[in-house]
Every structure is written in C-alpha cells, then in structure tokens.
Amino acid sequence: MNMAGAKPITIIGGGLAGLTLGIGLRRHGVPVTLQEAGHYPRHRVCGEFISGRGQQSLARLGLRELLDQAGAVSAQTTAFYSASQKSGPHALPSPAICLSRHTLDLVLAKRFRELGGELLEGRRGSPEHSGEGFVRATGRRAQTGANGPQWFGLKIHARNVVLAADLEMHFSPGGYVGLCRINGGEVNICGLFRKRAGENSEGGNGHERLRGHPGSPLQERLAGAKFDEGSLCAVAGLALRPQQAAARAEICVGDAITMIPPVTGNGMSMAFESAEIAVEPLTAWSRGETAWSEAHRKIAKDCDAAFARRLAWARWLQQLVLTPSLQKPLVALAARSEWFRRLAFVCTR
Secondary structure: OOOOOOOOEEEEOOOHHHHHHHHHHHHOOOOEEEEEOOOOOOOOOOOOEEOOOHHHHHHHOOOHHHHHHOOOEEEEEEEEEOOOOEEEEEEEEEEEEEOOHHHHHHHHHHHHHHOOOEEEEOOOOOOOOOOOOEEEOOOOOOOOEOOEOOEEEEEEEEEOOOOOOOEEEEEEOOEEEEEEEOHHHOEEEEEEEEOOOOOOOOOOOHHHHHHOOOOOHHHHHOOOOEEEEEEEEEEEOOOOOOOOHHHOOOEEOHHHOOOOOHHHOOHHHHHHHHHHHHHHHHHHHHOOOOOHHHHHHHHHHHHHHHHHHHHHHHHHHHHHHOOHHHHHHHHHHHHHOHHHHHHHHHOOO
C-alpha cells in the first residue's frame, strides 16, 4: 500500500542494490518504479558470495529468510592456491552465504513486485532520468584506456567439481579465479583477468581462462567439470580505483557508487548495505519531511563513512595479490598466519 500523498521514486537499474532499495522503500509504502535494461532471470558475472555486514542488512530488510528458502548455501572454510603453493582449508572468521545470481535476482524481483513495486524490464535509463526523484543503481561504470579495458571478469557454473574448501581462491600471473559452492549442487567459477595484448575485451576463450594454466591446481580441480554453457558470461572495462559517493551528482547505490576490488568478495554485501542506508532518507523525502539535496548528502555521507576504510584496505590487498612475484609468498603467509588471514578478511568487511 502506498502512503497517501507520497512522492514517487524511480530507480534506474535492477541489480542487487536497485532491487533491495526498491523492496526497502515499498516496505515503507513509498511508490517505486524500477527500470531494468535486461530481463529476469539472468546470469551475471559475480562471486555469488555474501559475507560481512550485508547479511545483517538482509536480515533487517526481511530478506535473509527469503534467501534461505531459495537454497542459499553456507560457506565456512576457505583455501588459497598459487601455481606451486597452497594454504588451507581454514575456517572463515564468520560464515558467508552463497547463492546463484540467477536465483537471487529472480527472488528479489518477485518480492519487489509482491510488495506493489512496478518493475519495467527491457527499459534502459536515459539522460533525462536524473535529478529529483531518480536514484542510480546501474552498476559498474566501464573504464577504457587508449588500448581498451585493462580488466575483465568471467563466470560460469559447473557440476562434478569437488572442492577442498567452501571457497577456493586460485591466483595466477594474469589474475585469479574463485570457486564456491552454490545452490543446486553447482559450483560458481568466477575470475578477474588482465587483458592480454591483442585480446578482445571479453578475454577470448572464456573456458580457457577459467580452467587455469596446464598443470595448475585450478586445472586439476576442474578436470572433470561439467560446465553449464548457459551460465557463461563476461564483463569488461572494470574500474578498480575506489570512488566516493559524495563525488556523484546523483543519488547512487551499489556499484554505481564504486566497485570494491572483487578479490575481497564484498561487492554483494556493499550493494545490500548501500541500499539499506538509502531507505530512510529517501522515505523521508517521499513523505515531504526533507529536501532531495539533504537526502543526497546524508546517503553519500553515510555510504562513504561505511565503505571508505574497507575500500582502502581492499585496494592494497588487490595490488598485492595481482603482483605475480608476491603470490607465492602471500599464499605461504596465509598458510602460516591466522592473524594475516583474519586481518585481510575483517578489514575488507
């Protein structure tokens, strides 16, 4: 039910942040229209791994139980691999939950509609969709240089994969691949890669990059994998430099603010957190209790306060693990030091 006299809000982008914000606003009776360029269900490049404070945001928004009902899998252990070194399995400082984006987006879209939200699929935002009453949740902003995007992501699901831990991270000179158990007995295989000279923006043969180098622990792990070809997807032009919400001219949530380096596995959490942060100020604007500019300032200030520290730590960690000469000693350190593992996890959450 809509609040009498409430001003409507339009959200541009129906990913995790946009759908979660829409659900939060509808729970307060705010009229919401959400425009999504794609259609549900769909596969997206994503680690499909939710850890940290995002789980508390989901609980407060009444969505945690919904994920459990959709088959979310608990992740409690992790292991790290370089070409010649391994660490783990080790217990995560706190359990994470894993769920396919194909399932998660569909579940959130269904809940948004059940709450009376208007979801328009196949609608791409345009320049006039900005200013008062419009929230940007359109996800990652592609960054290109003179030679095209430097980083790209790939993802595919597979069966017949036996993992040594609930979450495995495999590092190589050209990037890394994460594997985690998800719903339906599948394993999500998701990687971030540096574009090779002469390679197209999606990294050429996705299967080749995700399988790992010959003789690597990753290739051995996936030797008998049965891939779900329909889940293969790619994203290019990833910008890993942190940005501030206060620098955005629009109210933004999720990756529309900034993308945390994906090695942390905290991107999904930040989408949920930023959506929760935006609910109360936007509800107050809809009720006529505050100005749009004040809602903008508060959301940006609270998002920057919540994310600045972890973004700084994540940038440092990402630079370390993407330096080929440091990958072997870092995995060796992770094998010996619980303090180092806990620090890397907690500081990026």
